[in-house]
Amino acid sequence: MRVAGIETEYGIVDPEAPQANPILLSSRLVSACRLWADGKTAPWDYGGEDPLQDQRGMRRDRATAGADMLTDVHEWDPAHGRISLRRRRGSWEDPAHLNAVLANGSRFYVDHAHPEYSGPEVASAREAVIWDRAGDAIALAAAQRYAVEEDSRVELYKNNVDGKGASYGTHENFLVRRDVDFDALARLITAHLVTRQVVVGAGRVGLGQRGERPGFQISQRADYMETEIGLETTLRRPIVNTRDEPHADRKHWRRLHVIIGDANCLDVPTYLKIGTTALVLGAIEADDERLEALVLADPVGDVTRVSYDLDQRTELALASGEKATALEVQRALLEISRDYAQSADDLQVLARWEQVLDALGRDIFAAAKDVEWVAKLQLLGRLRDKNSVTGEDGSAVPLPWDDPRLAALDLQWSRLGDGWASRLAAAGAVTRLATDEEVATAVSTAPQSTRAAIRGAFVARHPELVDAAGWSTVVLDRETRHGRLEVLHLDDPLQTSHPILDELG
Amino acid sequence: MPQTHASGQPYEDDAPAPEPTPGGAKAESTDALDSLLDEIDDSLQVNAEQFVRSFVQKGGQ
Numbered sequence: 001m002r003v004a005g006i007e008t009e010y011g012i013v014d015p016e017a018p019q020a021n022p023i024l025l026s027s028r029l030v031s032a033c034r035l036w037a038d039g040k041t042a043p044w045d046y047g048g049e050d051p052l053q054d055q056r057g058m059r060r061d062r063a064t065a066g067a068d069m070l071t072d073v074h075e076w077d078p079a080h081g082r083i084s085l086r087r088r089r090g091s092w093e094d095p096a097h098l099n100a101v102l103a104n105g106s107r108f109y110v111d112h113a114h115p116e117y118s119g120p121e122v123a124s125a126r127e128a129v130i131w132d133r134a135g136d137a138i139a140l141a142a143a144q145r146y147a148v149e150e151d152s153r154v155e156l157y158k159n160n161v162d163g164k165g166a167s168y169g170t171h172e173n174f175l176v177r178r179d180v181d182f183d184a185l186a187r188l189i190t191a192h193l194v195t196r197q198v199v200v201g202a203g204r205v206g207l208g209q210r211g212e213r214p215g216f217q218i219s220q221r222a223d224y225m226e227t228e229i230g231l232e233t234t235l236r237r238p239i240v241n242t243r244d245e246p247h248a249d250r251k252h253w254r255r256l257h258v259i260i261g262d263a264n265c266l267d268v269p270t271y272l273k274i275g276t277t278a279l280v281l282g283a284i285e286a287d288d289e290r291l292e293a294l295v296l297a298d299p300v301g302d303v304t305r306v307s308y309d310l311d312q313r314t315e316l317a318l319a320s321g322e323k324a325t326a327l328e329v330q331r332a333l334l335e336i337s338r339d340y341a342q343s344a345d346d347l348q349v350l351a352r353w354e355q356v357l358d359a360l361g362r363d364i365f366a367a368a369k370d371v372e373w374v375a376k377l378q379l380l381g382r383l384r385d386k387n388s389v390t391g392e393d394g395s396a397v398p399l400p401w402d403d404p405r406l407a408a409l410d411l412q413w414s415r416l417g418d419g420w421a422s423r424l425a426a427a428g429a430v431t432r433l434a435t436d437e438e439v440a441t442a443v444s445t446a447p448q449s450t451r452a453a454i455r456g457a458f459v460a461r462h463p464e465l466v467d468a469a470g471w472s473t474v475v476l477d478r479e480t481r482h483g484r485l486e487v488l489h490l491d492d493p494l495q496t497s498h499p500i501l502d503e504l505g
Numbered sequence: 506m507p508q509t510h511a512s513g514q515p516y517e518d519d520a521p522a523p524e525p526t527p528g529g530a531k532a533e534s535t536d537a538l539d540s541l542l543d544e545i546d547d548s549l550q551v552n553a554e555q556f557v558r559s560f561v562q563k564g565g566q
Contacts, residue, residue: 013559112564113562113565162560162561166561166562168564169566383546405553407557424541429537
């Protein structure tokens with residue numbers, strides 16, 4: 001499969017002090033994570049970031065960029081322009097934006113006002129599940145260490161909305177060939193990103209950005225997607241994000257940065273959001289003509305049309321003039337994707353995708369062990385029935401959707417450790433695709449299928465030598481004939497060994 | 506992180522008798538779901554509203 005990775009911004013709360021500053025909480029959590037890592041950690045190398053380069057070929061003028069976009073600010077010096085970072089040690093850090101590069105190849109850090117786990121690069125959907133759950137385990141271990149260090153505690157939530165208007169993201173990244181025309185890529189992947197909600201949505205109580213209308217919808221993020229395509233990620237959020245930062249050889253690769261997805265607490269949606277999207281990208285790279293027939297006429301409107309349609313009956317208008325339901329579009333994409341399976345892993349993704357689509361088409365509750373929004377809806381439905389009252393005509397009236405118990409269940413669903421989704425998994429009520437042992441190993445070991453193996457090994461075995469590490473660099477601080485700060489460039493995401501690492505052992 | 510949801514009353518008594526399904530796996534999981542539902546119900550009877558109100562996040566990406 002193509003190289004991919006998942007970034008998760010967690011919701012963070014001090015339950016005894018709900019007003020506590022989330023940036024400070026997150027920063028202390030990263031500090032706690034470093035203590036937990038017991039020396040096997042490195043600072044972040046900001047050398048390679050270019051948040052203002054647009055996939056469409058243009059560059060945003062620095063003066064017009066919002067402060068949120070300037071993630072490379074650490075190496076930006078207004079007096080001198082771009083500084084050669086290699087003269088400056090990564091060990092200098094802004095205390096409000098701490099980073100920990102970890103032995104499993106991931107980055108745990110403060111992004112905006114949230115702790116974020118950026119998982120290591122993986123090369124299969126199953127690896128994506130394993131290292132995504134490893135991130136939850138690391139975040140939870142950091143929270144436990146925090147409780148020891150701080151004499152207070154934090155709770156972490158793997159969701160995307162607070163119900164008051166704020167949204168924070170779970171992003172997927174896919175390596176895509178540079179020679180694919182970006183406008184075509186954006187046009188053709190959109191139908192998948194809009195309709196895959198029915199398979200991978202996490203479910204949400206409340207409709208509208210502030211949950212202002214009572215009800216339940218399929219996706220956490222749907223109400224926050226406001227445009228088809230764009231560079232921003234914190235406002236006017238686009239279905240297709242155009243940030244052009246491949247973290248790989250720019251001549252050969254793009255990175256598709258997908259921001260429409262939900263955080264998932266179940267394994268199957270994590271597996272399918274990576275696995276199916278990777279396959280559809282294969283069809284796009286191959287210029288498969290059948291994809292054109294699935295282009296949606298109104299993709300932004302369709303995001304909520306699909307998310308609000310629990311019965312899966314709404315027909316979406318296609319650009320061709322035809323109509324199709326989200327499930328029909330998904331089934332067509334499944335059939336096209338069959339031609340692009342390249343491995344046993346891909347075949348397993350196709351089989352799981354088909355199984356879930358079949359179940360959803362038959363009776364959504366047949367998919368309750370695999371599809372997160374259905375699992376959540378089922379639990380909510382049972383709670384509503386359990387607390388029903390007798391109406392005037394003698395019939396049972398379930399709890400109304402605006403009852404705070406339902407909103408509370410939705411939020412607590414995603415709490416790391418003891419949340420209801422974790423409890424369902426422990427009760428054997430959801431499908432698991434990775435064992436607890438695999439996840440425990442992935443907490444301290446990087447995937448061996450990508451360059452994360454090199455990054456992780458340096459951090460695990462030689463942390464004292466690592467000045468900083470990024471996605472495509474490891475900066476070593478040691479006396480050499482080149483000078484002290486030696487930058488190892490890892491521009492090929494599939495590189496899994498490095499001569500210097502071999503020498504050092 | 507401490508477990509904040511102490512289990513409530515014993516639920517074995519009022520759980521419906523498991524249906525005799527072949528394999529028994531489904532009945533087992535339904536039982537587990539029933540007891541979890543009881544626990545959720547108990548836990549949400551107190552201060553669900555306060556919990557929801559105090560869950561406030563800043564926007565992210």
